[in-house]
Amino acid sequence: MAFALTEPMAGSDPSSMVMKFEDRGNHFLLNGKKHWIGNGTCAKVMTTYAKEAGGSHHGKISAFIVDGDSDGISTEEMRNKLGLLTIKNAEIYFDNCVVPKRNLLGLKGQGLNIAYSALIDGRLSVAAGTVGVMTDCLEESVSYSKAREQHGSPLAKKQLIQEHLARIAVNTESSRWLVYRAALARQNLHDYVEQLKTEDHQWQSKLNRNNKHYYLLRSDADNLSTIAKFHASNSAFDSANRSVQIFGSYGYRKSKRVARHFLDSRAITIYEGTNEVLELKMASKILGDNYKAY
Ligand SMILES: Cc1cc2nc3c(=O)[nH]c(=O)nc-3n(C[C@H](O)[C@H](O)[C@H](O)COP(=O)(O)OP(=O)(O)OC[C@H]3O[C@@H](n4cnc5c(N)ncnc54)[C@H](O)[C@@H]3O)c2cc1C
Structure with a gap:
């Protein structure tokens, strides 16, 4: 698809x-x-x-x-x-x-609204995917830094290498919890729509701004998946960058998993809404539509 x-x-x-x-x-x-x-x-x-x-x-x-x-x-x-x-x-x-x-x-003229609702799921799945990327970066970096010795001891014993590992762990866990939080909001939206479907055969016409409950649930899912995608994509790129650094020249090869994560995760800050546009979107959620800067 x-x-x-x-x-x-x-x-x-x-x-x-x-x-x-x-x-x-x-x-x-x-x-x-x-x-x-x-x-x-x-x-x-x-x-x-x-x-x-x-x-x-x-x-x-x-x-x-x-x-x-x-x-x-x-x-x-x-x-x-x-x-x-x-x-x-x-x-x-x-x-x-x-x-x-x-x-x-949907109906004629609803296209952008439909695209934006697809992007809620898109951002959530992109954010969830980065947790896998960061988990792999951490595993790869831990085993490499234990195996590689410089200055008479494994890299894993150097404090500055440990800082990289700790930061990757923080990136991973903070992203994971934002994903759970956004997924819960998305589930609440899903459950409400499913309930509406069983109660009202004209349910499709109730999925708009006039339905306050629907609007709040959708807005919550939208905002939290935006926050999750923004944080997780920046975190994944930062983690992959740190992993390449831990590997030194051995990480600067496309055959290495950490190098592929570095190149792959670079795109995540661009698609499903660039991170700049997502920042503006998050700010307009805080400030209200009157302050929309995009
Ligand atoms: C690997 C990859 C996969 C993709 N897959 C798909 C796909 O499957 N389907 C699909 O439809 N699209 C896909 N895209 C396209 C992607 O969604 C767009 O690239 C993205 O929306 C940005 O558009 P643009 O590249 O035209 O950049 P532009 O919109 O030209 O933006 C350029 C820069 O300006 C910034 N910018 C733009 N407007 C503002 C503003 N108002 N304030 C501040 N900064 C701003 C942007 O954040 C960005 O940094 C993919 C892109 C990539 C790289």
Whole structure:
């Protein structure tokens, strides 16, 4: 699967996207380009986003589920990435791509809201993944620093190496608990929506700002997954950096796990919302929408 939101001219600000769709009565027609899309070359199905050209929701963004092998879709792998080599990122071209009417996700015009709700889960899963990265950095660094001797004793006996190990442990545990906290908030949101589904067959129309309970639960899950992703991604990069330092020149090789963590974790501060934009988002949660700086 793939999540295809970003465009060459619309990264941090997806509302400026230029990809268009037309409502042709019994189907939609998509035209435009997305880039950096993970799994883009192999996705059997993707969610993508486009603005309506003309029509009742002119200029508003809608979300679509698109089969990867639809006519009018072509992809090109983006090469020369620094890391994350197990995932293929791609440019995806939509050239008069026909999408069946039933593949509109949610209602017309709800696209950005849908993308932002997907990002709650995206940030949470990214943050959770970093805990694995940091756990591995710590394990690798502990065993290497015990085995490698310089100045007559193992590196693990040097206080400055111990400082690196302690900091990686703090990074790991603080991120782990922020992930649990965000996951709990996300679970509470999930439980509420499930309850609504059983009680009210018009539940979909209740998932908006007017429903205070839903709005608070969503806002909590959104904010806590943002905090978790921000802290965990910075912590993962810091931990991988410290691990490479502990390994010295032996860590400066792509064949080493710590070097791969260093290159992979660099991307995490960029995707699922850059950490700068997440800082602005956290600040606007504290200060209120009137102080929104993005
Ligand atoms: C490895 C990787 C995988 C990705 N996978 C996907 C994917 O699967 N699907 C998808 O849709 N996208 C994906 N992306 C794209 C990613 O979401 C975007 O790169 C990201 O949103 C940033 O957009 P941009 O690169 O255009 O940077 P820009 O938006 O041009 O930002 C450049 C810099 O300016 C800063 N900046 C921007 N606006 C502000 C502001 N208002 N105030 C302060 N600073 C600001 C940013 O924080 C950043 O540091 C991926 C990217 C990478 C690197």
